[in-house]
Amino acid sequence: MNQQKQQQLDELLLHGLESLDLTQAQFNDAIAKYEAVGRCLAAPGSVLAPYSPTIYAQGSMAIGTTNKAVGRDERDIDLVCEMVLPVTISQAEAKRLLGQCLMENAIYATMLKEKNRCWRLVYAGEFHMDILPSKPDQRLPTPTALLVPDSALRRWKESDPRGYAAWFKRETARSMRQSSGGIRAGVEPAPQYLSVWDKAPLQIAIQLLKRHRDLRLNGNDDAPISIIITTLAARAYRGQDSIIATLFDLLQRMPLYIDHDENRLPFVRNPTNVLENFADKWHTEPQKQRVFNQWIEDAKVDLNELAAATLGQSGESLKRFLGECHSNSALRAYGDRMQRQRGAGLRVATTSGLLGATAGRTSEVAANTFYGASELRRDRR
């Protein structure tokens, strides 16, 4: 694939992702909403006030790879509520206190849903905010290490969302294109908004891979979880600037970063906690690994088709990575950009017909109005 075609595909994918990504207003709104939750939890007199609760983003919201779910309007935003808890407070008790505190607020009470180990606030049509109780892990020297309830609420389990974000930020920085990724590492407050045009190529590639998974494996319980895709992609990334080149390389190399434990069982290491295996479920449900492998192969086929498609054929292949609606938005945005250039001295290479050419024999495209009979008379009036 030549460089021009690579740039063209990158541009189409970015246009599509732009229509899928959080807008700045939605992003700011999400942060304002969870900060308000944080203030409510920490308000003097609340049941949690003695434990100095703080709330912050984890997962895709913290590392700038949030996608809209397929067929749903609401986005998942994962939050942790960190509290300084005495050892006498159990996992179940920590969760109960968090729920009680939210329920004491008349508005939150109506939006609240109980989950296994966390509480969900439903902002209908906008977000799901899952709030997980946690406490600092004082056994470890890392200031960001946490303990969170396991899914059975029976024991505390290690977690380090801020450490993970800091690690991820370092991996994105392998690109020559300078981007902070909008990630605030360490103990800084909320992440910073970046549009898709300012994000790092690794973030974009991960969003596209997750979207491809959602479209291809919609409703399949064995679909690879986002943390596995994100971790393998970040480890496999070699600093390419092109989105399409990054995707090709990641799909080749991601499987190489699945390690094996002493029993030769698959192991996707948590970079902030070498003992944690993100793929632990693959041991008891081996079909999950088969689904992962098949998904990688399917994505390779779809990517090859996208790279081989002409612009006229690209609709079908773009749909596999963006979905129909966002694929059409991408093509529309691409056409609109050409329309704007037409009004601003667009040139054409007369030797090849290449539009937007700047070198060789070029002439300015004169003003014209496409005319003719065959189309629906959409914009006549």
Place this chain on the structure above:
Amino acid sequence: MYPYRSTKRTLAQQAARLRSAQPTSSVRFDHLGNRLVWTGRLQPTAASDAYTTRIIYTRQQHPPRVFVVTPQLSERNGEPIPHTYGDGGLCLWHPAYHEWQSRYWIAETIIGWTSLWLFFYELWQACGEWLGGGEHPPDTDNETEDLNERH
């Protein structure tokens, strides 16, 4: 070079200009030398098909007509191709706006318009929408409607 001048261009002048614009293209004359046939290749973007395109120009009697030879243009899910004439020629400009005049160079107007048309044709194939703007000739039904509205 400014493409517009007050004098009309001869077929030979247009032919020379087309050859120089795209040296690999072919220009021939038929109909006793009264008709110019240009055949060249246009690829609007790096990801586009390369289209063998024919421009047929009979001096000063008819404006140039433009056809795509290969690959054959196709309908989309039964929808006819936008902005084409009944004979398959491309509708590139609006006659009423004098966007084409016989004193203009074909090489510096029609080639660019054809490339743009092909670009928007490909986007139409990909998403089903004509994104290049333009206008459509009134048909009888709507003209009646328009007249009625005026009263």
